[in-house]
Amino acid sequence: MMVVRIDRPFRLLITDDSNSFRATLREVLEERPYLELLEAESGEQAVEVVREVRIDIVLLDMHMHIMTGLDTLKVMKQLDAIRPCILITSDATEELKRDAREAHAFSVLRKPVPRRDLVTTISDALISAYDVSDPASGLPENRMRPDHGSLC
Structure with missing residues (x-):
């Protein structure tokens, strides 16, 4: 079992060729103090970012020009x-x-994507990959709270 010491927010890379959808995702996620957000507008750019910066989790749009989300995923893995x-x-x-x-x-x-599903899936992925009990642990005043309603 891998144990990870968390001394910084998790770096999440939002990858989508739609500026407006990236902005929507950023708006939903930027209030999460346990996340540091970075953006890429293509699969190629996402791969470059991952090679230069330690990225902990990636959101990938499936349908992007040249390199699809699935192609990008394979390179990242x-x-x-x-x-x-x-x-x-x-x-x-x-x-x-x-x-x-x-x-x-x-x-x-x-x-x-319902906001709640997005936040829950990100949280579950971080818990699974990095053996943390709660990505927001250690930040009691900023505990994750359920988001209802709005879609992104």
Whole structure:
């Protein structure tokens, strides 16, 4: 079992070719003090960021130009098999879910993603990958609180 000492926020890379969707995700996640957010607008740019900066978790849009989210996921898993990657797509077909499982995606979320599902999935991925009981632990005044309603 790997034990990770948390001395900084988890670095989450938002990867989507839509500036407005990246902004929406950032708006939902930036209030989480246990996350440091970075952005990439393509799979290629995401791979560059991962090579330069220690990224703990990645959100990947499935449908991007040149390099799909699935292609990006495969490259990222070669670089670091532990880092959880979550695919976000508007068409979560059974075939896509199977391909994502085979590529070791942590999860596939369907757009529009309810805020609560997004936050819960990220939290579950961090707990699973880094053996932490709660990503917000140690930050009692900023404990994760459920988000209801809004979609992103």
